[in-house]
Amino acid sequence: MGVDGLLSRIASHEAVVGIVGVGYVGLPRLLSFAEAGFRAVGFDIDPAKVDALNAGESYISYLPAERVKNARAAGMEATTDFARVGECDALLLCVPTPLDHHQAPDLSFIVATAEAVAPHLAEGVLVVLESTTYPGTTREMLLPILEAGSGRRLGDELRVAYSPEREDPHNKDYSDKNIPKLAGGLNDESRDAVLALYGAVVSQVVPCADCDTAEAAKLLENIFRAVNIALVNELKVVFDKMGIDVWRVIEAARTKPFGFMPFYPGPGLGGHCIPIDPFYLTWKAREVGVDTRFIELAGQVNHVMPEYVVGRLIEALNDAAKPLRGSRVLLLGVAYKKNVEDLRESASLRLMRLMEEKGAAVDFHDPHVPSIMMTREYPEFAGRQSVPLDDVEGYDAVLVATAHDTVDHAAVARRAKLIVDTRNVVPAGDNVYRA
Numbered sequence: 001m002g003v004d005g006l007l008s009r010i011a012s013h014e015a016v017v018g019i020v021g022v023g024y025v026g027l028p029r030l031l032s033f034a035e036a037g038f039r040a041v042g043f044d045i046d047p048a049k050v051d052a053l054n055a056g057e058s059y060i061s062y063l064p065a066e067r068v069k070n071a072r073a074a075g076m077e078a079t080t081d082f083a084r085v086g087e088c089d090a091l092l093l094c095v096p097t098p099l100d101h102h103q104a105p106d107l108s109f110i111v112a113t114a115e116a117v118a119p120h121l122a123e124g125v126l127v128v129l130e131s132t133t134y135p136g137t138t139r140e141m142l143l144p145i146l147e148a149g150s151g152r153r154l155g156d157e158l159r160v161a162y163s164p165e166r167e168d169p170h171n172k173d174y175s176d177k178n179i180p181k182l183a184g185g186l187n188d189e190s191r192d193a194v195l196a197l198y199g200a201v202v203s204q205v206v207p208c209a210d211c212d213t214a215e216a217a218k219l220l221e222n223i224f225r226a227v228n229i230a231l232v233n234e235l236k237v238v239f240d241k242m243g244i245d246v247w248r249v250i251e252a253a254r255t256k257p258f259g260f261m262p263f264y265p266g267p268g269l270g271g272h273c274i275p276i277d278p279f280y281l282t283w284k285a286r287e288v289g290v291d292t293r294f295i296e297l298a299g300q301v302n303h304v305m306p307e308y309v310v311g312r313l314i315e316a317l318n319d320a321a322k323p324l325r326g327s328r329v330l331l332l333g334v335a336y337k338k339n340v341e342d343l344r345e346s347a348s349l350r351l352m353r354l355m356e357e358k359g360a361a362v363d364f365h366d367p368h369v370p371s372i373m374m375t376r377e378y379p380e381f382a383g384r385q386s387v388p389l390d391d392v393e394g395y396d397a398v399l400v401a402t403a404h405d406t407v408d409h410a411a412v413a414r415r416a417k418l419i420v421d422t423r424n425v426v427p428a429g430d431n432v433y434r435a
Contacts, residue, residue, distance in 0.1 A: 013037040018088035025165040026094035028176040034076035042078035053078040062170040085120035097131045118149025126159040126193045134284035138162040138211040161185040161194035162211035164218035184208035222277040228263040230298035236265040247424045267422040268305040268347030270336025306350045312435035325359030330395040333402025341368040348401040349378040
């Protein structure tokens with residue numbers, strides 16, 4: 001199928017759009033295409049997700065089940081059968097890109113997915129990678145696998161593009177439909193096709209010069225955040241030694257109407273982007289003989305914040321003449337950000353491990369996480385249950401790690417013997433320590 005034929009099918013909404021990986025990125029995208037009138041097919045290796053979607057059920061808290069039901073009624077479906085990739089005019093790859101134990105990019109999910117879909121690709125299909133990765137991945141890794149596995153070549157037989165996800169879970173102002181979408185293609189036909197495809201469901205599509213530019217732009221966005229969060233985390237430690245409240249400093253500085261953007265400290269980085277993405281660029285930079293010292297320093301600063309928080313907890317307990325060893329600690333929030341159930345790279349899990357290694361007995365309360373799922377880094381916590389807030393008085397300390405809106409932190413503080421607050425959500429008091 002020539003590019004004009006594909007563009008015509010996209011314009012008429014006759015194109016079949018497949019989404020590989022229906023998680024936090026892929027599911028919103030799947031729903032958007034279904035809601036826009038496309039025939040949308042979700043592919044996943046997890047039968048539980050597939051069964052839930054086909055039953056009209058949502059497994060992500062901020063995506064209402066009603067939205068899934070309506071999309072299902074409109075023809076959206078999910079499958080574990082990758083042979084059905086051949087039905088698709090466009091295929092979006094939304095798979096994880098974690099780091100391995102040596103802080104190097106782990107592209108195994110991209111490789112495995114590309115190898116799985118390649119034999120089934122229809123002639124003229126558009127394949128779009130959305131996973132965050134280093135510049136050159138689409139061109140150097142994805143394209144060769146697709147060409148080798150399908151027997152098709154870039155051109156009329158195959159179009160390949162990159163368009164990074166920009167999801168912000170539970171953001172009420174921005175969603176997958178109104179966040180501007182970057183997109184670049186490996187050739188002109190691929191670029192035209194990807195711009196048309198996302199233009200049908202997103203309010204603004206921003207063309208990039210090529211895939212490498214789009215890949216690099218996504219990394220820049222997240223490195224910008226990681227570096228600035230590291231800055232305020234470091235200033236938090238400095239100002240604490242000076243007896244200055246960093247939160248008051250930030251609120252004062254943010255009154256400047258130009259040249260300043262507020263970032264806020266925390267107990268450590270979490271989520272699928274900020275703790276990981278900068279290291280994709282540092283790894284790739286070494287390949288071209290460049291040391292990314294600034295980025296790596298920011299990573300080091302953010303990485304040690306859980307140790308700093310536990311240190312502040314030890315100081316608070318010392319003031320109460322208690323050691324951390326043998327103390328009961330209640331951790332408020334284990335999700336990586338407020339109002340979501342997402343545990344990926346959550347600093348709270350590292351806090352739990354550090355406290356337990358020092359002999360504390362740790363429970364957690366999280367209204368969005370009734371029990372901790374199995375994680376690669378913290379398997380020892382799998383299945384641990386959230387406890388109610390009935391016995392706050394029975395804990396030697398409460399540590400606020402994630403400030404969910406549904407938790408009345410001020411009420412908890414009134415009942416707590418002492419409370420260590422990493423999120424600035426507890427009013428000042430004799431029993432309140434900032435960390």
